[in-house]
Amino acid sequence: MSNEIKADKTLDLKGLPCPMPVVKISKGIKEVEVGQVVEAVTTDPGSLTDFPAWARTNGHEIIDTVQGDKEITFYIKRIV
Amino acid sequence: MEENLREKLLKAFEGKLTKTIAMYLETCSRCGICTTSCHVFNSMPRPEYSPAARAEVVRRLYKKYFKLQGKFWPSLGEAKPLDDTALDDLDRAAYSCTGCRRCMTFCPFGIDTQQIMSIAKLILVAAHAEPEILSMLADVSISKGESIDLIKQGFIDGLERLEGEVVEKWKIDAEKIPIPTEVQEADILYVALAGAHSIIPSAAIFNAACENWTLSFFEAVNFGAFVGDPGKTRLIMDRIINEANRLNVKEVCICECGTAFRVLKQMSGKQSFKISSITEVHARYIREKRIKLEKNRFKGIITYHDPCQIARNAGIMDEPRYIIKHLTDNFTDLSKKPEENWCCGGGGGLVAMGQDSHDFRMKSSKVKADQVKATHASILVTACENCHSQLSDLNKYYKMGVEVKFLSSMVADSLI
């Protein structure tokens, strides 16, 4: 499914210290238009709970989460 | 400012007026001994960066609304009304203070500037004028606590990807799980941060010590405390307390995060489990010979930065030095007394504010950089994520030429 998602912006959040992944995604999402998609790549298992919680509190939608060997890729659609 | 907003803010202020805080506000003689104890002032000598000047921003409001003197003769103590200018002043005071409490050790009265700044932060929260990013982070943490059942499977899957790296550091029997979760009656519930770097080394050390441990679903850090919102602080803390009670663990071990440790240790009240920092646990493993370390695996001079919330404010000073003694023969201290160590300059939520606070964080921490340079160390080790991030930034900015490392990762890399 992920192959079909076209990201409008990609954020590299690999290996960042706490709480930078969430800080950077919340800044990054504001840099795309409503309806556009941000692709965020992390290595942190904590982002698997942080990002859904962040999306929920801020009203965005995680349209797909792809867990690779080392990396986790989130596709997040800006809703508001 | 509208009258009903002012009333709401003053109510928030009044809610903070405990016996101790009221005495802090009554007592300052403005002697100014604290001024040179502040790393911000020492790096950028401006009058507003004296701890007493920061406190005076809050004290002026206190005089105006809670003290006879300010009601009858406001100009005498420069009592000021709570208006939009006052909010700006409160913001400048509260977010130029890292809450390190170094000034408190120099004050003849023992006044705690961090507590006074917590009033400033609470007023800003009540006025919705706090740094947005900190509130957002606190809300995310709380939301995680509410929706954990929905998202924990994803987390467990994510942990599997780390198992290889954990086993690489310390081999365990094939049938054992390298990163256990949901272990009832575990001896230790380990509360980490989101990053893999906060999980992998600690997991390897727990396994090496044959610990009966389990990993928490939550991150340790408490953004509610950074932003100074007592309600949110409590909710974020309760997620961990509830998890510990549900699993009926004996001990909750907090990762290398100063705020997380101090908040849980000192604010959680009496609990059925013990609360320890990971540094204490590692020192205990060495003392009890449950782990063995290869000495001098790391070359060059090693120095240790005492995180304020763990050392001066929570008493963990001997343990890290005990661990480092087992890692190197080449240790040098940053300051004569650990309690007088300079703050890294990133506390109180400043690091979490990221790029927004970068310029201030760098300029206000020149004394820290000078202190590190004076040791000629090649490795600067610390036991707090927040300090680590700030020290890494300082390392680049001031070309300190050190390698900034976590104590736990050095222990994990030296396991034999």
Place this chain on the structure above:
Amino acid sequence: MDTLNYIILVPMVYFSFAVFVAGVLYRIAAILKKPSITIPLNVYPQKKPAWLHALADTFLMPAVFKAKPVMWFFLIVFHASIFLLIIGHIELIHSFSIFQIIEHDIFLGRGFVGLTLFISLLYFLFRRFSSNARNLSVPEDYFLLILLLLTIILGSELDWARTWFGYQEMTVDGYQTYLKSMLLFKPDISDVTYSGHTFMLVFHVFFANLFILFFPFSKMMHAIFTIPLNKIRRG
């Protein structure tokens, strides 16, 4: 003139003392009524016994000694002199033998208590004009220092006149008569209002009245709160 002398030496003294005592008690009660904080606010390393270290912090101020030795010297001299001064004034009410363990003339200190106080006050005042302290200072700080300075210079001159210059009027007996009569609520100011130095006494008492009137509503409350706060810091 006599009326003014009387107002300052009698009703104003009663009024100031009443406000002082009631004000201090009220402020303490107001603090005690507030809720307690539940989190520990001590710093580490902890030293036992904490109360002894808290007392040492309060009276010896080791942190100030380390940071600003000159200021520490004047702070110690100043506060020790204040202590002696209080004893000196108690002796102006009545000669208690307990204070005569070390034999001395009343007023104790041969005039030097006032002198050291005066010099340390000058130091405190002038340091307020140096940049770091000036930026922190509010009018209250100058007001209190000037009030104390005026009180002490006038009080000391009364003392110096007798001790150093052999001035024979306004004797210890005279003060004892006045203060004892005040204590018994039968005010008699005749022994202290006949002399050419009376105006000094009247001004001395006037400024002292203002000082204690203002005490409960000012930073002077540090005199009460320093011990509990130091105990909190020590745990």
